[in-house]
Amino acid sequence: MIWMRRIGLFTLLWLLISLPARAVLTIEITQGSDEAMPIAVVPFAWGGEGKAPEQLDQIIGADLHRSGFFRPLDKDDLIARPNTASKVNYADWRALNVNYLVVGRILPRDDGSYTVQFQLLDVNRRQQLAGYSLQTDKSGLRRTAHQISDIIYQEITGKRGAFDTFIAYITVIRDQADKPRYQLAIADSDGHNEQVIYKSRQPMLSPSWSPDGKKLVFVSFARGRSEIYIQNILSGETRRLAEFSGLNSSPTWSPDGEYLAMTLSRDGNPEVYVMHIEDRSLQRITRNGAIDTEPAWLPDSKGLVFTSDRGGSPQLYEVALNGDMRPAGRPARLTFRGSYNARASVSPDGKHVAMVHREGSRFRIAVQNRDSGQFRVLTDSRLDESPSFAPNGSMIIYATEDDYRGILSAVSVDGRAQQQLSLQQGDVREPAWSPLRSE
Amino acid sequence: MRQFLTYLVLISVVLTLGGCNFGPVKSDAEAEEEMADGRDAEVSQEDEDQRFSGDLGGGARMEELNDPDSPLSTRVIYFDFDSSRITDEQREVIDAHADFLSRNPDVEVVLEGHTDERGTREYNLALGERRAQSVEQLLQVQGVSAEQIEVISFGEERPAAMGHDESAWRLNRRVEILYSGL
Numbered sequence: 001m002i003w004m005r006r007i008g009l010f011t012l013l014w015l016l017i018s019l020p021a022r023a024v025l026t027i028e029i030t031q032g033s034d035e036a037m038p039i040a041v042v043p044f045a046w047g048g049e050g051k052a053p054e055q056l057d058q059i060i061g062a063d064l065h066r067s068g069f070f071r072p073l074d075k076d077d078l079i080a081r082p083n084t085a086s087k088v089n090y091a092d093w094r095a096l097n098v099n100y101l102v103v104g105r106i107l108p109r110d111d112g113s114y115t116v117q118f119q120l121l122d123v124n125r126r127q128q129l130a131g132y133s134l135q136t137d138k139s140g141l142r143r144t145a146h147q148i149s150d151i152i153y154q155e156i157t158g159k160r161g162a163f164d165t166f167i168a169y170i171t172v173i174r175d176q177a178d179k180p181r182y183q184l185a186i187a188d189s190d191g192h193n194e195q196v197i198y199k200s201r202q203p204m205l206s207p208s209w210s211p212d213g214k215k216l217v218f219v220s221f222a223r224g225r226s227e228i229y230i231q232n233i234l235s236g237e238t239r240r241l242a243e244f245s246g247l248n249s250s251p252t253w254s255p256d257g258e259y260l261a262m263t264l265s266r267d268g269n270p271e272v273y274v275m276h277i278e279d280r281s282l283q284r285i286t287r288n289g290a291i292d293t294e295p296a297w298l299p300d301s302k303g304l305v306f307t308s309d310r311g312g313s314p315q316l317y318e319v320a321l322n323g324d325m326r327p328a329g330r331p332a333r334l335t336f337r338g339s340y341n342a343r344a345s346v347s348p349d350g351k352h353v354a355m356v357h358r359e360g361s362r363f364r365i366a367v368q369n370r371d372s373g374q375f376r377v378l379t380d381s382r383l384d385e386s387p388s389f390a391p392n393g394s395m396i397i398y399a400t401e402d403d404y405r406g407i408l409s410a411v412s413v414d415g416r417a418q419q420q421l422s423l424q425q426g427d428v429r430e431p432a433w434s435p436l437r438s439e
Numbered sequence: 440m441r442q443f444l445t446y447l448v449l450i451s452v453v454l455t456l457g458g459c460n461f462g463p464v465k466s467d468a469e470a471e472e473e474m475a476d477g478r479d480a481e482v483s484q485e486d487e488d489q490r491f492s493g494d495l496g497g498g499a500r501m502e503e504l505n506d507p508d509s510p511l512s513t514r515v516i517y518f519d520f521d522s523s524r525i526t527d528e529q530r531e532v533i534d535a536h537a538d539f540l541s542r543n544p545d546v547e548v549v550l551e552g553h554t555d556e557r558g559t560r561e562y563n564l565a566l567g568e569r570r571a572q573s574v575e576q577l578l579q580v581q582g583v584s585a586e587q588i589e590v591i592s593f594g595e596e597r598p599a600a601m602g603h604d605e606s607a608w609r610l611n612r613r614v615e616i617l618y619s620g621l
Contacts (some may be wrong), residue, residue, distance in 0.1 A: 203596035
């Protein structure tokens with residue numbers, strides 16, 4: 001019941017923040033997985049007149065497919081279209097080698113909102129694994145579908161889903177005079193509902209989410225050089241946080257929300273600092289004549305992984321921090337394979353570090369186990385960069401290119417499933433996956 | 440009734456917001472308005488290519504700078520991949536600029552550091568700065584005042600050539616020497 005009420009509250013918030021879809025990003029699944037679990041998502045029955053307001057089955061099926069864990073049945077192969085468990089003939093579905101079945105319906109309510117009911121069924125055991133009734137407005141239907149995907153994902157894999165999340169990214173579109181226009185945008189995790197939150201004629205980079213998902217910190221050249229800004233997403237309020245002489249770059253929000261790690265060259269060359277957001281006090285973390293940059297937090301906020309070329313080539317180093325954000329020891333080198341490992345993203349459980357890894361003349365996304373050192377290259381394009389873990393650790397979104405056009409791609413951490421998100425025109429880059437939504 | 444009222448409120452919110460999602464979109468114009476100090480105003484001009492041009496009035500100093508036979512006419516220093524090393528040949532060019540700047544202490548330069556597209560963006564921002572600093576150090580060693588020099592790195596964000604192979608990359612790994620105050 002509390003769940004229901006929360007959904008209602010959500011709905012209101014959601015209506016406020018998600019108006020007409022601009023749907024600029026298109027997703028293409030480029031690599032599926034053979035081991036994926038067969039599942040059938042039956043089109044949800046519509047209890048009103050005319051056409052159903054949204055094809056929830058397609059949103060859910062696409063979510064599940066993207067994860068790499070599931071292989072949704074083609075719509076043409078559905079042998080029946082039951083809308084509740086009581087109408088399911090399990091033997092039929094079993095004959096199709098389907099392990100799981102999702103059925104549901106959308107019912108119109110008097111106030112114009114909808115009730116969405118769905119059931120997740122285990123075909124072999126002939127039993128219901130989950131059943132929910134969710135209330136939403138029309139604009140919240142896509143989100144409801146993502147929430148259903150999260151429930152299904154968690155019931156079957158035992159891990160939290162991350163479909164009901166956002167991605168932030170930078171787009172670059174050239175105007176008629178061939179001048180670049182930069183935009184900081186956010187979209188649902190499936191690329192729908194793009195919302196531009198900052199426009200500039202100057203470059204922007206490095207968006208990073210606050211752990212409550214309500215703010216973004218990023219680098220803007222709006223005043224001619226790199227400076228760090230924080231923007232409250234709901235209010236649009238922006239403030240400049242770092243405008244020291246030299247570089248102000250690579251801001252990343254600490255998981256506890258209190259601090260920003262960043263790169264400043266105010267003391268002569270790029271060093272990693274930690275800034276307390278409230279009073280803007282600075283703690284210098286690195287002291288080295290080399291380039292130290294691209295800090296990424298460990299999940300407990302008690303350490304950073306960063307890029308340094310102190311050993312002669314860019315490699316990742318890890319430094320522990322004590323309670324007052326002073327370094328608790330010397331940085332230890334993490335990566336030893338190849339001549340270029342940079343721009344770390346640490347998995348939410350702290351077990352893996354994703355990075356940009358140079359192989360010959362190519363830059364790929366690789367992932368290394370922090371304890372065992374086990375190392376795996378996940379991608380195979382020419383210029384992959386900016387890896388960012390999904391908040392449940394299942395996927396890594398990164399920037400790559402297709403025919404020299406900047407696109408986003410996501411790969412499952414085991415490398416099995418891959419998908420691409422591209423703009424209709426221009427480049428998209430610098431993705432950052434949002435935290436899980438806490439409401 | 441309560442539901443109806445809620446609905447009304449929601450509709451009015453939708454109408455108020457119109458096509459604007461998720462709070463107002465920020466733009467540089469607003470950011471500039473918020474800038475009380477007005478610093479770097481010239482750098483925020485609409486047309487980025489004109490940021491440091493247009494001020495070179497006549498006179499001997501300008502002729503000296505623009506003499507095609509003088510090393511001063513070379514205003515771009517190029518680098519190897521992931522390197523900020525300056526060759527002896529380039530040093531002669533930088534020395535000529537150092538001499539000019541020492542003789543003209545009212546003249547200022549911006550050293551803009553750039554990289555090619557390869558490697559990560561933030562590391563390239565640092566690398567671009569390091570390249571500009573290696574030119575800055577040579578100028579200062581020759582007696583140019585720190586107040587005459589400003590270092591700005593754009594990393595890989597402002598390529599000079601748009602291609603995706605070495606012929607473009609070598610043009611993009613550069614420091615541009617941009618004069619102002621003439």
